[in-house]
Amino acid sequence: MTIQQIRIKSPLAWGNGAYVIHRLLEDRISGYHVAGYNPYWTLFPFILPAVASTKEAHLIHTTPDYAFFFHKKNIPMIITFHNYILDHWMQTHSSPLQRLHYATDLRLWTQMAVNRACRITAVSHFTAQLVSQDLDLAAPIDVIYNGVDADLFFPAKQRHTEADRVRVFFSGNLSRRKGAHWLPGIAEKLEKNAIIFFTQGPKGEGKIIPKDNLQGIGSIPFLEMPMHYRKMDILLMPTIREGFGLAIAEAMACGLPVVASNCSAIPELIDDGKGGFLCPIGDVQAFAEKINLLAESPRLRLQMGEYNRAKIEQKFTLARMVKKYQALFKEVLTN
Numbered sequence: 001m002t003i004q005q006i007r008i009k010s011p012l013a014w015g016n017g018a019y020v021i022h023r024l025l026e027d028r029i030s031g032y033h034v035a036g037y038n039p040y041w042t043l044f045p046f047i048l049p050a051v052a053s054t055k056e057a058h059l060i061h062t063t064p065d066y067a068f069f070f071h072k073k074n075i076p077m078i079i080t081f082h083n084y085i086l087d088h089w090m091q092t093h094s095s096p097l098q099r100l101h102y103a104t105d106l107r108l109w110t111q112m113a114v115n116r117a118c119r120i121t122a123v124s125h126f127t128a129q130l131v132s133q134d135l136d137l138a139a140p141i142d143v144i145y146n147g148v149d150a151d152l153f154f155p156a157k158q159r160h161t162e163a164d165r166v167r168v169f170f171s172g173n174l175s176r177r178k179g180a181h182w183l184p185g186i187a188e189k190l191e192k193n194a195i196i197f198f199t200q201g202p203k204g205e206g207k208i209i210p211k212d213n214l215q216g217i218g219s220i221p222f223l224e225m226p227m228h229y230r231k232m233d234i235l236l237m238p239t240i241r242e243g244f245g246l247a248i249a250e251a252m253a254c255g256l257p258v259v260a261s262n263c264s265a266i267p268e269l270i271d272d273g274k275g276g277f278l279c280p281i282g283d284v285q286a287f288a289e290k291i292n293l294l295a296e297s298p299r300l301r302l303q304m305g306e307y308n309r310a311k312i313e314q315k316f317t318l319a320r321m322v323k324k325y326q327a328l329f330k331e332v333l334t335n
Helices: 017-028 039-043 045-051 096-103 105-116 125-134 180-188 222-231 246-253 284-295 298-315 318-334
Strands: 008-013 032-037 059-062 077-081 119-122 166-170 194-198 214-216 234-237 258-261 276-279
Touching (some): 039 045, 096 105, 119 318, 166 222, 166 284, 194 284, 246 258
Parallel strands (some): 166 234, 258 276
16 A cells, blocks of 8 residues: 555544644645534534544544544554643633533543554644643654645735734634733723734634724634735734644734734744744733834834744745655554
């Protein structure tokens, strides 16, 4: 059997960044197939194999949360940590029901998936280190950064630089984990020439009351996202935890400076003072000050945006990511 004849099945819930990445792998790796399912099916995890079939798979590649239910004897399984939310610190930023779920069944299933996986990968060094520490893993974790299609996500040919209206973009679900609850406070402290546009996100979570300088643009299909990035001037990401930061990487590829939380994997993407600014988690005043600083300087926005685009081309391209996964799949299947 040649590598081109290999069937790789990737069962996972849609509506998140992991699903987007695995669909990109499906488009570019022969024999790779995403078996997507509605996230509500995770309420009944034991029937997931019937919902997302892995029949005739030579290799299973999925996320760790429900990977245990797709594991099959004599079929190798690779799990990828796109994020990690089971540690004690995240417990303080979760609802009571989430805390119960994370501390009991989800932790058990994640540990069982880790025990059954032949290889484990993570999308950032931060995530790999956190997983190793929290689950007390002896096995190494391969880091494969998520990649951005630099031919799809590219800067506007001519970035508008009018000082009368600076567009600030928040891309993601309106959840507390993304820091969406801080958006109104940040908006209140912005200068009059800055306006925040926010998406609803693929899961449709949360709700924010629009204001004059805080406007919703709904849920945006993935293929329309590059156009929206190119209409914006700054990306705002006040998140409390990112396994990688796909929206940040997409904005960087489109030549935007980024104002984001100084946490988790974000410093692996954003060089503070060069590609944007990193602020303490939840520091509304700091976020507003950095946005106002960028809003006053079209030249600084342009310089930081160009720096970010160059970093994507050097380190975070889709081609680079696909090549690394292909090499991993080949290694597992030929050993």
